[in-house]
Amino acid sequence: MDGDSRRRSKCRCVRRRWWLHVIQGGASGGIFVFGGTNIAIAGNKVKATLADGIHITHGSQNVLVQGNTVTGNGDDMIAVVSYQGDRVLSRNVLVTGNALSGNYWGRGISVVGGADVTITGNTVQGVQRAAGVLVAQEDSWTTYGATNVLITNNVISDIQNSTNINNGLAPSQQAAIELDTGSGTVTFVSVTGNQVSRSAYAGFRALGNVCQFRVSGDAFTAIAGTPVSLLATGCSPAQISISGTNTLDGNALVPPAGFSATGTLNVTGADATLMPQIKTYLMQPQN
Numbered sequence: 001m002d003g004d005s006r007r008r009s010k011c012r013c014v015r016r017r018w019w020l021h022v023i024q025g026g027a028s029g030g031i032f033v034f035g036g037t038n039i040a041i042a043g044n045k046v047k048a049t050l051a052d053g054i055h056i057t058h059g060s061q062n063v064l065v066q067g068n069t070v071t072g073n074g075d076d077m078i079a080v081v082s083y084q085g086d087r088v089l090s091r092n093v094l095v096t097g098n099a100l101s102g103n104y105w106g107r108g109i110s111v112v113g114g115a116d117v118t119i120t121g122n123t124v125q126g127v128q129r130a131a132g133v134l135v136a137q138e139d140s141w142t143t144y145g146a147t148n149v150l151i152t153n154n155v156i157s158d159i160q161n162s163t164n165i166n167n168g169l170a171p172s173q174q175a176a177i178e179l180d181t182g183s184g185t186v187t188f189v190s191v192t193g194n195q196v197s198r199s200a201y202a203g204f205r206a207l208g209n210v211c212q213f214r215v216s217g218d219a220f221t222a223i224a225g226t227p228v229s230l231l232a233t234g235c236s237p238a239q240i241s242i243s244g245t246n247t248l249d250g251n252a253l254v255p256p257a258g259f260s261a262t263g264t265l266n267v268t269g270a271d272a273t274l275m276p277q278i279k280t281y282l283m284q285p286q287n
Contacts, residue, residue: 059088075106082113113143118269131174139182150269175205190267197221216243
């Protein structure tokens with residue numbers, strides 16, 4: 001690849017498959033999907049970019065992000081973002097089976113404005129200054145809110161507990177899995193079956209205008225802060241479901257006040273049937 005494409009690979013297209021590339025270094029992001037439809041990003045290695053490793057925005061939809069490795073970059077490792085100025089939501093994104101580690105700023109996986117997103121089967125390790133997984137609405141970037149997000153069966157570890165304290169950046173003090181808002185909303189989020197360990201702050205936190213969410217079957221280990229922190233505003237207990245199946249250091253976790261232990265919540269996440277199909281027999285590994 002030439003110097004420009006190594007710095008950032010931009011896709012505004014339909015039915016694009018981006019796989020088995022190595023992108024290292026550069027002054028911005030790694031792989032940038034801008035208004036794309038039916039996109040597969042699979043098996044790539046993105047290293048040491050100054051901005052996001054993989055960034056999906058401007059109303060992109062039906063995007064599969066699978067089996068990529070992102071390491072050592074300077075902002076979010078994988079991000080789904082919807083800015084109000086674009087007047088359209090990014091939606092139907094499946095983030096699965098990726099290995100993410102060691103960014104020195106930003107989040108592991110973020111949905112900052114978007115709808116119908118599934119985050120499943122990923123490993124997120126060594127996020128030095130922010131959340132491992134974030135679902136949010138941010139006033140500072142004028143984003144939309146987020147809805148219908150499924151976070152399941154991920155392994156998330158070493159969140160803001162790094163010994164590298166000399167990078168000049170203060171920790172955000174977000175949870176390993178964080179739902180938060182500015183003036184907008186985050187709704188219909190399911191956090192289930194995740195393994196969360198060695199977080200310097202909360203294991204899970206809901207902060208602000210966050211309602212209609214569920215936390216169940218998650219295993220928290222070595223959490224320095226509150227395992228499950230409910231700081232959501234304006235929600236009735238019926239809009240927050242915290243199951244008794246969560247654990248802390250192998251023992252049943254007693255949930256905080258202000259929730260319902262029962263109730264159903266229809267969170268479907270991404271529709272996998274709409275994702276582009278990867279023809280693995282056509283994939284040729286790079287030397």
